[in-house]
Amino acid sequence: MRNLFQISNQREIEKMKSDFHKKIWLAFLVGTVIALAFGLLFAPKSGKDLREQVKKICKNYRNKVDSELYVGNVNSDVFHLSSCVHLPNSDNRIVYRNRDEAIASGKNPCHSCNP
Numbered sequence: 001m002r003n004l005f006q007i008s009n010q011r012e013i014e015k016m017k018s019d020f021h022k023k024i025w026l027a028f029l030v031g032t033v034i035a036l037a038f039g040l041l042f043a044p045k046s047g048k049d050l051r052e053q054v055k056k057i058c059k060n061y062r063n064k065v066d067s068e069l070y071v072g073n074v075n076s077d078v079f080h081l082s083s084c085v086h087l088p089n090s091d092n093r094i095v096y097r098n099r100d101e102a103i104a105s106g107k108n109p110c111h112s113c114n115p
């Protein structure tokens with residue numbers, strides 16, 4: 001069996017170089033085709049779809065934030081979940097970002113919504 005050092009025939013060396021270059025180009029072409037396929041699969045959505053998706057994400061985030069807010073009454077020592085039916089008038093509301101903040105302010109959980 002011959003190794004690379006035993007190849008003295010210039011034509012055979014040129015053929016090996018040519019084959020090597022062909023393989024490089026083939027790898028480049030295959031890579032390009034794969035990249036194009038992925039580009040088409042994961043292309044950005046159209047403006048309308050993107051706006052709908054952003055709107056949906058914002059709505060979900062807003063719902064999440066709303067559900068995690070705690071609302072106290074400035075005239076009493078009670079605080080509620082923002083979804084409670086016993087929320088004080090909007091003029092008398094004080095909003096807490098979390099339950100601990102409401103408790104630290106001296107507020108007690110509403111017996112109805114049990115925040």
Ligand SMILES: [Zn+2]
Nearest residue numbers: 080084110113
């Ligand atoms: Zn309540």
